[in-house]
Amino acid sequence: MAFxxxxxxxxxxxxxxxxxxxxxxxxxxxxxxxVSFTPNTAGGQGGIMSMIGRRVAxxxxxxxxxxxxxxxxxxxxxxxxxxIRLSGDTLCVEADRLLAFEGSLQQGTMxxxxxxxxxxxxxxxxxxxxxxxxxxxxxxxxxxMAHGGVIEIPISPQRPVHVDPQAYVAxxxxxxxxxxxxxxxxxxxxxxxxxAFQLELSGSGAVYVQASEEKL
Numbered sequence: 001m002a003f004x005x006x007x008x009x010x011x012x013x014x015x016x017x018x019x020x021x022x023x024x025x026x027x028x029x030x031x032x033x034x035v036s037f038t039p040n041t042a043g044g045q046g047g048i049m050s051m052i053g054r055r056v057a058x059x060x061x062x063x064x065x066x067x068x069x070x071x072x073x074x075x076x077x078x079x080x081x082x083x084i085r086l087s088g089d090t091l092c093v094e095a096d097r098l099l100a101f102e103g104s105l106q107q108g109t110m111x112x113x114x115x116x117x118x119x120x121x122x123x124x125x126x127x128x129x130x131x132x133x134x135x136x137x138x139x140x141x142x143x144x145m146a147h148g149g150v151i152e153i154p155i156s157p158q159r160p161v162h163v164d165p166q167a168y169v170a171x172x173x174x175x176x177x178x179x180x181x182x183x184x185x186x187x188x189x190x191x192x193x194x195x196a197f198q199l200e201l202s203g204s205g206a207v208y209v210q211a212s213e214e215k216l
Contacts, residue, residue, distance in 0.1 A: 002102045003083045003141045010075040011143050020103035021066040027099050033070015040065040074100050079145040090137040093144055093170035102140035110135050148211030160202035173205015
C-alpha cells in the first residue's frame, strides 16, 4: 500500500525502486530519501487520450511522475484528503480533485455526456465542473481532495443516490450517472447548482460526496 493517512489533510506515500506514483503538480510537501519528480506530459498511463480530457477540462498542468526510494508527504491547499483503494474496479473522479495515485492504475478519460446524454453536457456548462472525468482502473490506491471532509454513500440497484453536482467527488462500481433538474428551464436561468440540479447515480457501487459545495 503506497499511501498512509497522516491526518485529514496530509498523506505519506512510500516510493520504491521500480515503481512509480503520479501526483498533481504542487502537491509535494516534503520528502525523505532519493526521490525524483518529473513532469509527465503523457498523462500517466493513459497516454494522449487522458491528456486530451485534462486539457479540455482546462487542466494544462501536467502530472508529476514520482520515482526513487523514499517517502513523500502529499497535500494541497489545506483540502481534506481521502484515500480510496481499488481492487480491480474503476474509479471516476473529477480531474481537479485528483491528488496522487499509484502507477499500477490505468488512467483514462470518460466523457460524462456518454452516460448522461445532453443533460450530462449541461452539467459541465452550468455547474462549473468539467465535461470530462478522469478514470483510474486496476489494483492500487488513489488520494483525492475535497472540501470539509468526505462521506462514502453506497449505491444499490434498489436505491439510487442523488447528489448535488458540485458536492460530487468520485464514484466507483457498475454505476450510471444522469443529470436531472428539479426546476423548469425558465427557473434555471442564472442558477448554478444546489437543488436546481441533481446528479442521479444508479447501479451497484459507491459515491464520495464532500461536505462543502465550494470548488477546488
